[in-house]
Amino acid sequence: MDDIDEAPDLPSKNALETASWRREVHALYAAVRAEQDPATAHALWVDTRSRLFLEHPASPRRQGQSLRHAPYDPAFRFVVPIEPAEQEPWEFRSATDGVVPFRGAGRVTLSGLGTLDVWWLDSYGGGLFLPVRDGSAGQETYGAGRYLLDTVKGTDLGREGDRWVVDLNFAYNPSCVYDYRWVCPLAPAANRIEARAAVGELLPEGYDS
Incomplete structure (x- = not known):
């Protein structure tokens, strides 16, 4: 869903439906940024x-599935700068698009939780x-982690000056949680924290691992 996932091959009708989905997502996050009360x-x-x-x-939903949110x-909303950091690039290998490269864009520090690396999608679109993968992974939340920001797909919570809104209440599952035909990059080691953050999107009703 509305993330950096690589979709299965799409006939033209499904491609138009996916484009419609992404427009809806962009509009939703614009409305989220415009609302003053988190x-x-x-x-x-x-x-x-x-x-x-x-x-x-275009939903990746399978029969019997529905979303669950905490x-x-x-306490899980942060407004923080993206600070410079030493980061090794990493690559996501997709069966549909081949190698998808990422390079470091900096790091955020979330008080009481730890640090997370911010990545730049170093290919078309940027x-x-x-x-993030937190201590609730594999229990309340998806075992391989969730997504907080993916600006190429519109999932952007906004900024206050030069600081970025990083709110784990808006953490959401990648599409591969719902439909195995989707392929999604997982949280690399630098984005795994031990602290438990069972907020945001939880494992869905009807989840079948």
Whole structure:
């Protein structure tokens, strides 16, 4: 869903449906950024994502699946600078698009949780990418991690001056959680934290590992 996932081969009708999906996602995040109250923005995000997941023809949903979200917890919202950091580039290998390269864009420090590396998608389109795997992975949340930001697909929570909004209440699952035909990059070692953050999108109803 609305992330850096690589989709299965799409006939033209499905390609148009996917384009429609992405427009909806861009519009949703624009509305989220415009809302002054984070909890209200989160409620809008949950309601819209849940509706799209159940109703949109491009949804990766399989029969019996529906989204689950934790209640909003302001303790997991951070507004932080992206600080310079030494980062080795990494590559995601996709059966459809081959090697997808990432290079370091910096690092964010989340008080009480740890640090996460921010990556630049170093191919067509570009964009910042921030995945996370926290201590709830494999229990309440997807075992391989979730996504916080993916600006090439519009999932951007905004900035305050030169600081970025990093809110784990908006962490969402990659499409491969719902449909095995999708392939998604997982959180690299630098984006795995031991602290538990069971907020945001949880394992869905009807999840079958």
